[in-house]
Amino acid sequence: MKAWPRELSVGLALAALLAALAVFAPSFFAPQPLLSLAAREAPVLLVACGAAMVIVCRQIDISSGSQFAVVSVAAGLLAAEGWPPAAVAGTALALGATLGALNGILVAGLGLPSIVVTLATMVTWREGLRWWRQGAFINLPDGLQWLGLGQAAGQWALIGAALALLALLALAARHLAAGRHLYAVGSDAEAARLAGIRPSAVTFGAFTLAGALTGLAALMNVIQSPQVDPKSGTGLELKAIAAVVVGGVGIAGGRGRLAGVLLGLLLLATVGPALTHLRIEAHWEKAIQGAIILLAVAAERARRRPAR
Amino acid sequence: MTPSPASPRPALRHETVLLAVVVLEWLCFHALGPRFGTLENSFDLLRHSAEIGLLALAMTPVILTGGIDLSVGSLLGLCAVLFGKLWRDAGLDPATAAACTLGIGALAGGLNAALIAGLRLPPLIVTLGTYSLFRGLAEAITRGADTFTNFPAAFLFLGQERWLGLPTQAWFFAAVAAAVWLLVHRTTFGCACRAHGFAPEGTRYAGLPVGRQLTAVYVLSGLIAALAAVIYTARLGQARADAGTGYELLAITAVVLGGTSIFGGRGSVHGTLLGVAALAILNNGLVHARQPREVAGLLTGALLLLALAAGTAPRLWAARRARRSPAPSSP
Amino acid sequence: MIKPALSLLLCGLVFLAGCGRAPEAARDAGGGKRLTVALLPKSKGNAYFISCRAGAEKAARALGVELLFDGPTDTDPAKQNEIIENWITLGVDVIAAACENREGISTALRKAQARGIKVITYDADALPDARAFFVNQATPEGIGQTLMDEAARLTNAEGEFAVILSTLTASNMQEWLKHIRARLAEKYPRMKLVAVRPCDDQKDKAQTEATTLLSAHPNLRLLMNICSPAVPGAAEAVKQAGKTGQVKVIGLGLPSENRRYVKEGVTDSVILWKTEDLGALAVEAAVALAQGTLKRGDTAFRNAAGATYEVRGDQLLLGQPFIFNRDNIDQFNF
CATH class of the missing domain: 3.40.50.2300 (Response regulator)
Incomplete structure (x- = not known):
């Protein structure tokens, strides 16, 4: 396999978009707003990494947006109760991992199809949260925002943490046995089983990890503002999955890299702001986003034809 | 039509279990809400589930081939808006406009088909893209703001009145249900769809026209989504770019609840109809039981998991027993 | 083998039946036919309508009527119609609706009126022929x-x-x-x-x-x-x-x-505007309409607490919107 073949078209598309912006709307590159926008996308990157793990394992998770909302609200309530930030963070991670593990049990343990399981948990968490909270905002105590770091430092810390985690996960996926098992199970669960890997354990692990990443992401979003909106995370799962597939991760499992996910997310996250900067009216946004997804995957296939 | 030869025949068919659930639901809500069992409410049920039901019918062959169509809800919105545009701005009479809308729906389904069957791209990604594209086009055409309304009474008859004793749209729904049932269960085309769901590569090597099959399935899905759009517009008396938001998930829920395997190959149209009924009765009945709407969402999730577990438990059980006693051949 | 699952389902449904019935029975024990007012928000899970609901519940308790509060949890415009049509069959006495889409919902509201259910709108109006009054918080x-x-x-x-x-x-x-x-x-x-x-x-x-x-x-x-x-x-x-x-x-x-x-x-x-007052006024007007104390041609509406609202044509006016700023925001806690 050649180096970086699958991610090339995404990278080119991103480069083209950035070039267009540099010519027509250089204001896009003003450092301060760009830093803020990047910090806002940092949590999405973690959710997308989780989604990528699950997809590599030949499963799918569409409940991550609802998990995100549940963890956000729980973390917000605990913080408002006066829990110290470290305890809030620990609980958020644990809660995220638990929600992910629940998907994992249902998928890996009972052998149920993941799209249906996560469809069910997505609806259940979202409606349960609405029933419980009725949509009321949660006001957070003053010290929690940026964890006391100050705004710029906090934003850099979030971006740094997200990228470091991405790098760590990418390395683990490439070099650790557990990472290779993920790809093995995703390419052919039966072959993996015969090679001594337990596919159900790997699948369970992927869902749990994705849940923990979503929990962390929710926490990283909560500390960016002094209020928690219980509707946050609506539609996040689709954004994450879109970033993953645009980034060249094969939906049929076993193929794809986290670096591609980063590129995919950068592309998708740039489109919205780019349209505002290019003075294109908002009602074109969804159509353009859809066209970009289609073009990215079609270009990828056209370039590699007649593979498979 | 038999389930996969690899899986042991379950003691009870999924459809039977689901039928019991539907009957139970009916009895429960009948006991809870005095007006639930009235004829009028049954008509409401039919009216309210026609569009989701149509989309679920369209989705069934798609899922049988191992694919998925996330774009149907967005396509419903796009078709509703285009129908309004054709009628109001192009000055066509509703019947002609509806016919054109069906054509557009088929065309949009053709776009999915071209990418999925022609370029062999995964259906999930393609329809995720068109999900965004179709809704985006609907918003772009209306600039988000334009609402089409004041349709003639003759057109509204389709969605709000009764014909031969039943709500008009129920007849369309029944006709489409019968057609899809025949197509899936009584033609070689239906068998080929399942075959493709079981073993896509195998079907290709067996010389079946896989490309044409997939094309037909997605075009049919677009066509039915367009029909749903016309009925939706008639029922509400308005068309706007947000019509049908989220319907794709409701349709998928109904199909999966109906026992169709999301991996393709296994499933039935009557199962889908039962799935639609189970969800519609739940949503309607909870209002009669004076429960808030969130409960319907919660119970939908629970029902989905339970139905699914009920379908898988016997197989798991058998697999465990098979593992204990030495298997006759490799699994 | 499937029996455990089936019985589990049965249990679930019986449980559901149980939780549905309990509050109902308690309420009906009050005796006599109580007026049922159904209040429809544009959407659920929205702070604005939570506040409206709080006011509506207070008013309903004061007036001794039963209040149903339900609305769509998602954005599809057809969902409001479905809830109204269900309420029609359910046989509520008055419907007070905040309309997400004027033309679409009017179809269902007209049907309610044809069945003898009184209809008012609040927050956002329907077409004038589809309701008796509009509780207008601000045009x-x-x-x-x-x-x-x-x-x-x-x-x-x-x-x-x-x-x-x-x-x-x-x-x-x-x-x-x-x-x-x-x-x-x-x-x-x-x-x-x-x-x-x-x-x-x-x-x-x-x-x-x-x-x-x-x-x-x-x-x-x-x-x-x-x-x-x-x-x-x-x-x-x-x-x-x-x-x-x-x-x-x-x-x-x-x-x-x-x-x-x-x-x-x-x-x-x-x-x-004062959202609690809006919810309360919607319920009070709905009850008055059902009891015949609010009619077309009235010029003022007086609620139980003694507050008076202007009635102009077929609209009840809540009053001018407030502008909250640094000086007055601490006086309001909703």
Whole structure:
């Protein structure tokens, strides 16, 4: 396999978009707003990494947006109760991992199809949260925002943490046995089983990890503002999955890299702001986003034809 | 039509279990809400589930081939808006406009088909893209703001009145249900769809026209989504770019609840109809039981998991027993 | 083998039956036929309607009527119709609806009237022939004008401003936007509306949109947020961009969600009516209509607590919207 073949078209598309912006709307590159926008996308990157793990394992998770909302609200309530930030963070991670593990049990343990399981948990968490909270905002105590770091430092810390985690996960996926098992199970669960890997354990692990990443992401979003909106995370799962597939991760499992996910997310996250900067009216946004997804995957296939 | 030869025949068919659930639901809500069992409410049920039901019918062959169509809800919105545009701005009479809308729906389904069957791209990604594209086009055409309304009474008859004793749209729904049932269960085309769901590569090597099959399935899905759009517009008396938001998930829920395997190959149209009924009765009945709407969402999730577990438990059980006693051949 | 699953399902449904019945039985034990008022919000899980509901529940308790509060949990416009049609079959006495889409919902409301159910609307009107009265908290025209005038006051009626709304397709958003644009064209030629962005009713998305707007339009003088989650979202973006005071933030929102930013001087004014009173008045008017004490031709409506509201034609007027700012926001806690 050649180096970086699958991610090339995404990278080119991103480069083209950035070039267009540099010519027509250089204001896009003003450092301060760009830093803020990047910090806002940092949590999405973690959710997308989780989604990528699950997809590599030949499963799918569409409940991550609802998990995100549940963890956000729980973390917000605990913080408002006066829990110290470290305890809030620990609980958020644990809660995220638990929600992910629940998907994992249902998928890996009972052998149920993941799209249906996560469809069910997505609806259940979202409606349960609405029933419980009725949509009321949660006001957070003053010290929690940026964890006391100050705004710029906090934003850099979030971006740094997200990228470091991405790098760590990418390395683990490439070099650790557990990472290779993920790809093995995703390419052919039966072959993996015969090679001594337990596919159900790997699948369970992927869902749990994705849940923990979503929990962390929710926490990283909560500390960016002094209020928690219980509707946050609506539609996040689709954004994450879109970033993953645009980034060249094969939906049929076993193929794809986290670096591609980063590129995919950068592309998708740039489109919205780019349209505002290019003075294109908002009602074109969804159509353009859809066209970009289609073009990215079609270009990828056209370039590699007649593979498979 | 038999389930996969690899899986042991379950003691009870999924459809039977689901039928019991539907009957139970009916009895429960009948006991809870005095007006639930009235004829009028049954008509409401039919009216309210026609569009989701149509989309679920369209989705069934798609899922049988191992694919998925996330774009149907967005396509419903796009078709509703285009129908309004054709009628109001192009000055066509509703019947002609509806016919054109069906054509557009088929065309949009053709776009999915071209990418999925022609370029062999995964259906999930393609329809995720068109999900965004179709809704985006609907918003772009209306600039988000334009609402089409004041349709003639003759057109509204389709969605709000009764014909031969039943709500008009129920007849369309029944006709489409019968057609899809025949197509899936009584033609070689239906068998080929399942075959493709079981073993896509195998079907290709067996010389079946896989490309044409997939094309037909997605075009049919677009066509039915367009029909749903016309009925939706008639029922509400308005068309706007947000019509049908989220319907794709409701349709998928109904199909999966109906026992169709999301991996393709296994499933039935009557199962889908039962799935639609189970969800519609739940949503309607909870209002009669004076429960808030969130409960319907919660119970939908629970029902989905339970139905699914009920379908898988016997197989798991058998697999465990098979593992204990030495298997006759490799699994 | 499938029996355990089946019996589990049975248990679930029986449980459901149980939890449905309990409150019902308790309520019916009160004896006599109580009036049932069904209150329909535009959507559930929205702070605005939670506040309306609180007022409505108080009024319902005071009047001794049963209140049903339910609404769609998602954005599809057909869902409101389905709930109304279910209520018709259920046989409620009065329906009070906040309409997400005028034309679409009127179909269902007319059907309710034909069955002898009294219908009023609140918050957002249906077509006039589909209801008896509209409890009017502020006309779309009034809201548009108040917002635009407030924006002009804060910017000395010149410079660029942008609007953040919930979704492009929501009919009340478009209605308000239309009147904002009309007022702008009529009175403030030196102001310019440079962008209209949706935030999907999410605070997080509003913050991202506002951040982008601030960098894309460096001369922006004001952000006008016409859905409630967008006001704190935009305020946080302005604060993080270090443009507090330089870019003004106004909008339609609840005091409780905005108190922090109003006090910090990021958000200049938040405009809203007393939402609890709106919910209460909707229920009171609905009951009065059903009991025949509110009729066409009345010029005033007096509620049980003794407050008097003006009736103009087929509309009950709640009164002028409030403008919350740094000086008065602590007096309100909703």
